[in-house]
Amino acid sequence: MLTYDLNKRGSIPLYDYLYQCIKQDIIQGKLQAGERLPSKRTLARHLSVGVITVANAYAQLLTEGYVEAKEKKGYFVRSIGDYRVKKELPLPQLQEPEEKEFFVDFKANRISLQNFPIATWNRLMREMLSLQNEALLKTVPYNGLYELRKAIADYLATNRAMAVQPSQIIIGAGTEYLYGRMMQMFGRETTFAIEDPGYKRLGAISASFGNPWKYIPIDNSGMEVEALEASGAQIVHLSPANHFPTGIVMPIKRRLELFAWVNRKAGRYIIEDDYDSEFRYTGRFIPPLYAQDTRNKVIYMNTFSKSLVPSLRISYMVLPPQLLQRYEETMSFYSCTVSSFEQYTLASFIAKGYFERHVNRMKKYYREQRALILQALKQSPLSRISHIKERNAGTHFLLKVDTVLSEAEVKQAALAADMSIACFSDYSSQPADRSGCTLVINYAGIARDKLAQVMTRLAAIFPECN
Amino acid sequence: MLTYDLNKRGSIPLYDYLYQCIKQDIIQGKLQAGERLPSKRTLARHLSVGVITVANAYAQLLTEGYVEAKEKKGYFVRSIGDYRVKKELPLPQLQEPEEKEFFVDFKANRISLQNFPIATWNRLMREMLSLQNEALLKTVPYNGLYELRKAIADYLATNRAMAVQPSQIIIGAGTEYLYGRMMQMFGRETTFAIEDPGYKRLGAISASFGNPWKYIPIDNSGMEVEALEASGAQIVHLSPANHFPTGIVMPIKRRLELFAWVNRKAGRYIIEDDYDSEFRYTGRFIPPLYAQDTRNKVIYMNTFSKSLVPSLRISYMVLPPQLLQRYEETMSFYSCTVSSFEQYTLASFIAKGYFERHVNRMKKYYREQRALILQALKQSPLSRISHIKERNAGTHFLLKVDTVLSEAEVKQAALAADMSIACFSDYSSQPADRSGCTLVINYAGIARDKLAQVMTRLAAIFPECN
Numbered sequence A, B: 001m002l003t004y005d006l007n008k009r010g011s012i013p014l015y016d017y018l019y020q021c022i023k024q025d026i027i028q029g030k031l032q033a034g035e036r037l038p039s040k041r042t043l044a045r046h047l048s049v050g051v052i053t054v055a056n057a058y059a060q061l062l063t064e065g066y067v068e069a070k071e072k073k074g075y076f077v078r079s080i081g082d083y084r085v086k087k088e089l090p091l092p093q094l095q096e097p098e099e100k101e102f103f104v105d106f107k108a109n110r111i112s113l114q115n116f117p118i119a120t121w122n123r124l125m126r127e128m129l130s131l132q133n134e135a136l137l138k139t140v141p142y143n144g145l146y147e148l149r150k151a152i153a154d155y156l157a158t159n160r161a162m163a164v165q166p167s168q169i170i171i172g173a174g175t176e177y178l179y180g181r182m183m184q185m186f187g188r189e190t191t192f193a194i195e196d197p198g199y200k201r202l203g204a205i206s207a208s209f210g211n212p213w214k215y216i217p218i219d220n221s222g223m224e225v226e227a228l229e230a231s232g233a234q235i236v237h238l239s240p241a242n243h244f245p246t247g248i249v250m251p252i253k254r255r256l257e258l259f260a261w262v263n264r265k266a267g268r269y270i271i272e273d274d275y276d277s278e279f280r281y282t283g284r285f286i287p288p289l290y291a292q293d294t295r296n297k298v299i300y301m302n303t304f305s306k307s308l309v310p311s312l313r314i315s316y317m318v319l320p321p322q323l324l325q326r327y328e329e330t331m332s333f334y335s336c337t338v339s340s341f342e343q344y345t346l347a348s349f350i351a352k353g354y355f356e357r358h359v360n361r362m363k364k365y366y367r368e369q370r371a372l373i374l375q376a377l378k379q380s381p382l383s384r385i386s387h388i389k390e391r392n393a394g395t396h397f398l399l400k401v402d403t404v405l406s407e408a409e410v411k412q413a414a415l416a417a418d419m420s421i422a423c424f425s426d427y428s429s430q431p432a433d434r435s436g437c438t439l440v441i442n443y444a445g446i447a448r449d450k451l452a453q454v455m456t457r458l459a460a461i462f463p464e465c466n
Helices: A014-027 A038-049 A051-063 A118-131 A146-159 A177-184 A201-209 A224-229 A252-264 A321-331 A340-350 A354-379 A379-384 A407-416 A449-461 B014-025 B039-045 B051-063 B116-131 B146-160 B175-186 B198-211 B226-231 B250-266 B323-333 B340-351 B354-379 B381-385 B409-414 B448-460
Strands: A068-071 A074-077 A167-171 A192-196 A213-218 A236-237 A269-273 A296-305 A316-320 A386-389 A398-403 A436-442 B067-070 B076-077 B169-172 B192-196 B212-217 B235-238 B269-273 B298-303 B316-319 B386-389 B396-402 B437-442
Touching: A014 A051, A038 A051, A051 A074, A118 A340, A118 B116, A118 B250, A146 A316, A146 A340, A146 A354, A146 B014, A146 B051, A167 A177, A177 A201, A177 A236, A177 A269, A177 A296, A177 A316, A177 A321, A177 B354, A192 A201, A192 B116, A213 A224, A213 B409, A224 A252, A340 B340, A354 A386, A379 A386, A379 A398, A379 A449, A436 B067, B014 B051, B039 B051, B051 B067, B051 B076, B067 B212, B067 B235, B076 B250, B076 B298, B116 B340, B116 B437, B146 B169, B146 B316, B146 B354, B169 B175, B175 B198, B175 B235, B175 B269, B175 B298, B175 B323, B192 B198, B198 B212, B212 B226, B226 B250, B250 B269, B354 B381, B354 B386, B354 B448, B381 B386, B381 B396, B409 B437
Parallel strands: A192 A213, A192 A236, A236 A269, A269 A296, B192 B212, B192 B235, B235 B269, B269 B298
Antiparallel strands: A068 A074, A167 A316, A296 A316, A386 A398, A398 A436, B067 B076, B169 B316, B298 B316, B386 B396, B396 B437
């Protein structure tokens, strides 16, 4: 008869402990295949527990296939094969990588959360939770909530002169995610072109999706269209309003050349990544290619991670009408990747004008921040050996430094001084220029009271400043 | 001299209107390439506006490349090429698809939001917003917030007897998303195997990633391991705790056969999708393959969309230690797809025990719901011609109906009676059985006061019940 010391069970339920004991006996061969278990009543009496306890233990053993029930005959141990319990490859103790906090991180594009209207956001979220109770039960459509797509379409009409209908918009968790969907929709025979220098990560994404891709050089007007034509690419990704990292605005002449390219052959499209277009410090917005295009060949992408708060992962793209059916047929089986809580909250945040106000406030904040860092730079010895390449936009600038140090040496020296910094060549397929180096200075998140100190420390790594 | 009626500008800024007027003149050829614009001062006097207004308009034209500035000579119109303004392909008026509301939707796996602890969630979110102010500035690591990974690891240890370290966990926006990362990490030469019947969508995802994939038949114990071996697949996706849609629990014997398969050749792995394992109405949890595996060959996946609320898009996977480096090297350039707001909130929701309480509450709710629908079924004439295939788990059951109608005819008749329903063959690669039909009844979201009515209406579509 099965005999177990049920007092050893600790805090786990009686039936659970009994199930585990019998299971162990089966695994270790103490109970052999074909053997009959005692009847529930007999075992219950033997162990001084209720019949229900034994019944529950047997039921669990039955569910997991350790025993079988034969009608009117009782429970029998099943043949299970070779059960190894001991881990042959025990888990190694893994280290969580420690996050390094630098004195200053010129790479981090942190925006200031102090400027994020948390109270408003939270109030809208509470409103949403009480108003949208029924709606939150529903499955979000693959392309995102109508309310958010409508709010974005209206915003683009007012702020970008773009004629967009909500059903053209696809919501996704990041532009990378949406870029992936484009690669899959156009297929692995389609070659993508990306800017060089530019977002190298797009090359990695293309490679991971198995799409051929080409770097296309840029000149002072942005991507060189002749090189694009020669590349054989069908789809080109670019940021005409604010090229990264140079800040180049693509002039109208080059834009028209690009349209000539896209219209020359069927199946060509432009992906316009307008990610950083909100933050221009002078003048009006740069018209998107989407608005200038006459043949619906532009796929427009943008994100709220940059303009609102990086903690949110909400991006969108606007598809030309002739691609909508293709997208639905090939990609709509993917569920929408953004939580509907945040979609409803953002929809209301945009529709009620808070987003526009937030962007204006951030523009003002970044304009001040930019003025302060430029002033700190001017007052540092670094100003004697450097000049700024900047276009009054975005939250970074390029700083060309005349130094004997190579870019690799500058990065190393910066690290030694507890600063993290990227150089121009990090975003280029070409090796760094031998003569001097160009730094990429992201200034959005640098604490204002540290700006002078930051510039002093940065200057100190250059022998020319000492 | 340029002359425009500035009173026509409506509400747009003066400089903006002036810029648009001059731009139109350049586009339409009224101002020709090489032509010199009047000096700012001259034009300002002529139009009775400030010099700043003209300067801003000229600056915008300069930025967009319509004019160029020659030092000490002024602004000149640039040659831009052929600018078409009129849309050659005007946007068609697109219809937003109307969302059909059925009398009852047996397909929709809606969970009851009335049971979601909105007040607690909202309080935790407020706490998070005030406590994590600094942390929210930071970029979320590619694998997700440490706090959430830690909370999940602890939960799995307590509730699934799984030894997991936080650094083994990857957070993503949905299991589909994580499944895609697995396809990319293992590469396009790797064949994936999926259950038949099962989640057909995984086939579509595999195809869109270009990975070969095979359907593997199941028997009463779940996936047939001989067929799996014969398929040549390296990675198999399955739900051993609750196969969809049959609810089969894979017995220990089949599990050991599966381990024998995975250990037979290097490079083989099991993806265990435990998505529906929280909702068992009798006994304890089914041990995950992950916990039974002795050679770290199981990738464990689960989601909070099912167990918490579908509006959240948060899933995770647990990678075996030997895959971590490979994942980091090949996939860590992808940013985390889940908002850090929701990651912090969920982390705190789990760590403070609310998640466990919520699951228990939902288990009770679904158990009652299940009892009520089974009772309603018993009282309907449908009970005479049908029997239930169900395993005391999940939020759906199969209903085998002895009827002259084919599955296609049943679905059609249901639609005509304003009901949406899926049949077994919808999840299978095989055509529906000629004899009778098997319905998939998702009952989680059906209003309780409608249950009797629902069953009456469902019975009415079968001639055998009339």
